[in-house]
Structures are given as structure tokens and as C-alpha cells.
Amino acid sequence: MSTVCGQAGTLESCDALVMVLLDTGTLGVSVALDGPSVSAFEEAMRNAVAETLSALKIVDASVTVSERGALDCTLRARVETAARRALAAREGIGERR
Amino acid sequence: MLINADVYGADSVIFDLEDAIPVTEKDAARILVRNALRAFSYREAEIAVRVNALSTPFGREDFEEIVPLAPSLIRLPKCETADDILRADELMREIEIRSGLEPGSVGIIPIVESAFGASNLRAIAEASPRVAALNFGAEDYTADLGAERTKEGRELDDVRARVVTAARIAGVQALDSVFADINDVEGLFEEALRVRRLGFDGKSVIHPRQVGVVHSAFTPSEREIDHAERVVRALEEAEAARSGVAVLNGRMIDAPVAAKARKILALSDAAGARREGGERR
Numbered sequence: 001m002s003t004v005c006g007q008a009g010t011l012e013s014c015d016a017l018v019m020v021l022l023d024t025g026t027l028g029v030s031v032a033l034d035g036p037s038v039s040a041f042e043e044a045m046r047n048a049v050a051e052t053l054s055a056l057k058i059v060d061a062s063v064t065v066s067e068r069g070a071l072d073c074t075l076r077a078r079v080e081t082a083a084r085r086a087l088a089a090r091e092g093i094g095e096r097r
Numbered sequence: 098m099l100i101n102a103d104v105y106g107a108d109s110v111i112f113d114l115e116d117a118i119p120v121t122e123k124d125a126a127r128i129l130v131r132n133a134l135r136a137f138s139y140r141e142a143e144i145a146v147r148v149n150a151l152s153t154p155f156g157r158e159d160f161e162e163i164v165p166l167a168p169s170l171i172r173l174p175k176c177e178t179a180d181d182i183l184r185a186d187e188l189m190r191e192i193e194i195r196s197g198l199e200p201g202s203v204g205i206i207p208i209v210e211s212a213f214g215a216s217n218l219r220a221i222a223e224a225s226p227r228v229a230a231l232n233f234g235a236e237d238y239t240a241d242l243g244a245e246r247t248k249e250g251r252e253l254d255d256v257r258a259r260v261v262t263a264a265r266i267a268g269v270q271a272l273d274s275v276f277a278d279i280n281d282v283e284g285l286f287e288e289a290l291r292v293r294r295l296g297f298d299g300k301s302v303i304h305p306r307q308v309g310v311v312h313s314a315f316t317p318s319e320r321e322i323d324h325a326e327r328v329v330r331a332l333e334e335a336e337a338a339r340s341g342v343a344v345l346n347g348r349m350i351d352a353p354v355a356a357k358a359r360k361i362l363a364l365s366d367a368a369g370a371r372r373e374g375g376e377r378r
Binding site: 008009014071072073074076077078080081084085 | 099100124125128129131132133135136137
């Protein structure tokens, strides 16, 4: 399986740029966080990523979050959009085969 | 903006999934608005979401994600026939039942923005009890007509009058289109005043700074309130005296004059322009 990627959001204030990689060959979810709110809200952010992926039944993924003060509901929306885009990309590859 | 959308004084806040969103970001906007509706209660304003038309690839998913969150209203763009409303009505009913909502609890504001749509205004307004107001979109409408959009807006006189007429027949509100130049406060005020005089109940805005201007245009003047109060007082006095006819300044007050006076007072009360007991602020 080749790695697929979904990206969502922006680096504008109150937003987050999120990248979700699927089928990287490693098991479990790894999350890399970067941004001004990480030191204060790291746990909440990690929970937001984990819960959003789990709701989409994604168990293996590599997630990169560059946040710029995004609200919890915004971060969750960006993770969900990026993850859905990655799933759609995977489906697209499947259809082409 | 997402967290405090309701604090700018607007009676209704519209989250847009349609023309303000590029095709490549439709999914992102839909999920973001859905999450915001879940997270915040927006107590200061009625919430509406402008979805994409059901004839587009995005419309159905917009309904599926947004209707379960029970916004007050769905604004349905590019309405041309009663069938457009009925299709939305049916889908919303399915989703409401599935989501444990009272069927019919989410209203619809059809947006008419084509010549064909303008030929079916009454049918659109009467298509479903969900229809709460008729709105028309001036930019798309003038483009469809091949008309020039001017500040004076005479090219819209005909359709505006017909929107108000259809809305009155159907017993729903008539809402005017947006005024696009956010820096032209005077132009906005004049247009808002003009459409109020045509019978419109409100006007859409595209920037928080336009809210107060439209409110002031829709708030009756002191003179209007004065006159309306005197009309209502004369009516009450005639009623108390068991007189069949009320007279003010030598002129008989008939039913339409009384109805207009009551509408002025209701508007000024809604705008907070009178104190309790009828005195003005």
C-alpha cells in the first residue's frame, strides 16, 4: 500500500494546518504538534486528534498539526477534514487499480 | 468570528456554505460549521445556514451534517420552483426524524435569484409551512436578467415589489438582498430605507458594520412613532366611548391606517425605540 495524505486548514490566526498520513507502514497513531498553544493545551489537542480519528475508525496514522490558536472545535474540524481527504485519496487509488 | 458570531447585534446570523466557499473547501466548511453549531449555543441571534442547492454535488451532505444540529433556518439558494422547496422539505423531514427532532422544526428561507424563480415567487413561498421568509439575491438575479446592478437599484423595483406581494400572500417575511459595498454607509442606509418603505421586513448584510445601519433604517422615526401612537390612542378612545368611528385630526382612521400604525409600533418595540408603556427612548 502506498502512503496517502490529506491536508486541511491554514496557518491563519485561530486556525490550524493539519496533515494526516495513512498507510505509512507504522502501527498506531503518531501526532506531532507545533504552535503557540501547544505548551498549555498539548493534552487537549492530543485528545482532539485521537478522538476524531477514532470516530472515523482510523487506528494507524501519522498526524502533523501546526496550530495558530485554533479552538477545540476548529482543530477537530481540521483533523476530520484532513483525515476524510486522506481516506478519499486512498479510495481513489483503490479505484484506479 | 466563529465563537462570537452572535454578538454584533444581528437578529439572525448566517453561516455560509455556498458562494463564499470555494469548491475545494466545501467539505472543510461544512465540518467546521457543524462543529461550531455543536460547540456554541449562540444565544443572542437566530442561527441560519446557507447550504448548497440540492442540485449541486454538495447540497445533500450539507443537509445531512447541518439539519441534525437544529439551526433555526436553512437558507436554500437558487430556488426556482415549489419542487425545489418540496425536495428540501422531504429530505429535512427524514433527517429530523432520524435525529430525534420534531419534524418541521427547522425552517426554510428560499433565496430566489433567477428570472425563472422570480416567475414562481408565490408558489415557492407557499410550497411548505417551513418557509419562514422569501429572500432574493440581487447579484445573481441581475446577472440572469442581463441587467446592470446600480446603486439606485431601479432595475430591482419590479422584483422587489413582487417578492413583498408573494410574501404577504403566503404570510411569510420578505427579506431584501445584501448591499455589497461595505464602505458606503449612506448608500446602504438609503437602500434599506427604500426597501422598508416597499414593505420588506428585513435585509441581509455581509459585514458586522452594516448591522446597525440596517437596524436604524428599519427603526421607525420619532415622527412615525408619534403618529402611530396617536392613531392607536384615538382608536382606543373611540372603542371606550363605544363609537364606531375613530377620528384623528379630522380624518377617519380606517382599518389599513390602524394596521400600519400597529406595525410601526411593533417595529419600534422590536428595535427598542420605545420605553415600556409606550414612551420613546
